[in-house]
Amino acid sequence: MAIQIPRGTQDILPGVVEKWQFIEGKAREICNKYQYHEIRTPIFENTELFMRGVGDTTDIVQKEMYSFDDRGGRNITLRPEGTASVVRSFAENKMFGNPTQPVKLYYLGPMFRYERPQAGRFRQFVQFGVEALGSMDPAIDAEVISLAMEMYKSLGLKKLRLVLNSLGDNESRIAHRTALINHFQPRIGEFCSDCQNRLEKNPLRILDCKKDRDHELMATAPSILEYLNEDSKQYFEKVKQYLTAMDIDYIVDPTLVRGLDYYNHTAFEIMSEAEGFGAITTLCGGGRYNGLVQEMGGPDTPGIGFALSMERLLSALEAEGINIEAEQTADCYIIALGEKGRDYSVTLLQKLRLAGFSSDRDYLERKMKAQFKAAERLGAKYAIILGDDELQTGIIAVKNLETGEQTEISLENFIEEFSKLCR
Ligand code: HAM
Secondary structure, three states: OOOOOOOOOOOOOOOOOOHHHHHHHHHHHHHHHOOOOOOOOOOEEEEEHHHHOOOOOHHHHHOOOOOOOOOOOOOOEOOOHHHHHHHHHHHHHHHHHHHOOOOOEEOOOOEOOOOOEEEEOEEEEEEEEEEOOOOOHHHHHHHHHHHHHHHHOOOOOOOEEEEEEOOHHHHHHHHHHHHHHHHHHHHHHHHHHHHHHHHOHHHHHEEEEEOOOOOHHHOOOOOOOHHHHHHHHHHHHHHHHHHHHOOOEEEEOOOOOOOOOOOOOEEEEEEEEEOOOOOEEEEEEEEEEOOHHHHOOOOOOOEEEEEEEEEHHHHHHHHHOOOOOOOOOOOEEEEOOOHHHHHHHHHHHHHHHHHOOEEOOOOOOOHHHHHHHHHHHHHHHEEEOOOHHHHOOOOOOOEOOOOOOEEEEOOOOHHHHHHHHOO
16 A cells, blocks of 8 residues: 555645745745844754643643654654744853844744644644743734734735733732632532643643533633733733734733743734634734743743744635745746757756756657647746757747747857846
């Protein structure tokens, strides 16, 4: 039997990969505009990084990690997300000492989660994410959110909803935690075993439970916003004020929890409201994680970021009927006829490519008509006709495939003349 691709993964083939490249280019362009710089961290890390970073009560760590022992007996995990790695690298490379602060980074690459595959949910998916480390200015929260929104808007998406919450600082979280325990404890027996485990370890996670989401205690659970202390309240007010100043609409949802443990203060998600987008509507998620650098062995440094997946971005484009042109183009195609023509096309093609022209030729000894078809299929602007006659006279016919216009160019100064023609 033929070997098949693993479940939850996909091949991105030519014809579609150009869409990905276009979007990736857009991400880099926007990051440059906002002054975020690329960081590349390993695709695998020591498992402990995610246990401590993402949090060992999360679904990601408990159920979804691709972990294995390597041949040296080290426990390794394919990264399920990017923040823990970036923060590790920030601490390990002492970026807190960089002259430029805050440190603003972005990444683009595959992440791995052993989830049940469905529309918009893969086991290998590509995240684009940013992290800003070293600033506790609410304006940077607004900047990070604005960058995420620009990514979608610049591609033409309109049916977006930005959902915002504050999880508060440590003090607020401790107060909220106590209130949550008091709320759920008397009836925790009615909840799933995961939630029972979460009660003492991390009761906030109960609010994110998929199995028990319709339990009546969920709707009446104490809201974090009621437990925010003055500092946290003020911080949240400023973030909202800056978003309004930037003309970014948002909805506050006190039940927004996020699936990772490292968050405090600002938490946000961007959803698609396009019809037919499917059950999973979250395009992007992020928030502030002020304790994480210290957890990774660095000095106490605040941080905020987000990540979005390319796969869900592409689905959102499709749902809104936005087509990104994935056109193939080439400057020229050599139509080689006869043995001498084919022989000389090796030399000419090399010269064209060295001169910077994207060019190709026939490698299947096709008839003239089929070679013209091949040139069209590549989206070539010019066909260069190279037959025995042309070689003998030293005059080459060049056909503009868009206008049909034909020009004759001497073989002697071919590259020079062809360059002029293309200009
Ligand atoms: P997350 O919410 O786990 O956060 O993932 C962020 C985004 O990755 C999601 O909104 C979704 O677009 C995409 N995503 C997650 N799982 C899958 C999947 N199985 N298939 C396709 N797409 C998926 C994080 O990863 C945090 N590190 C974000 C962050 C950065 N927070 C602060 N900085």
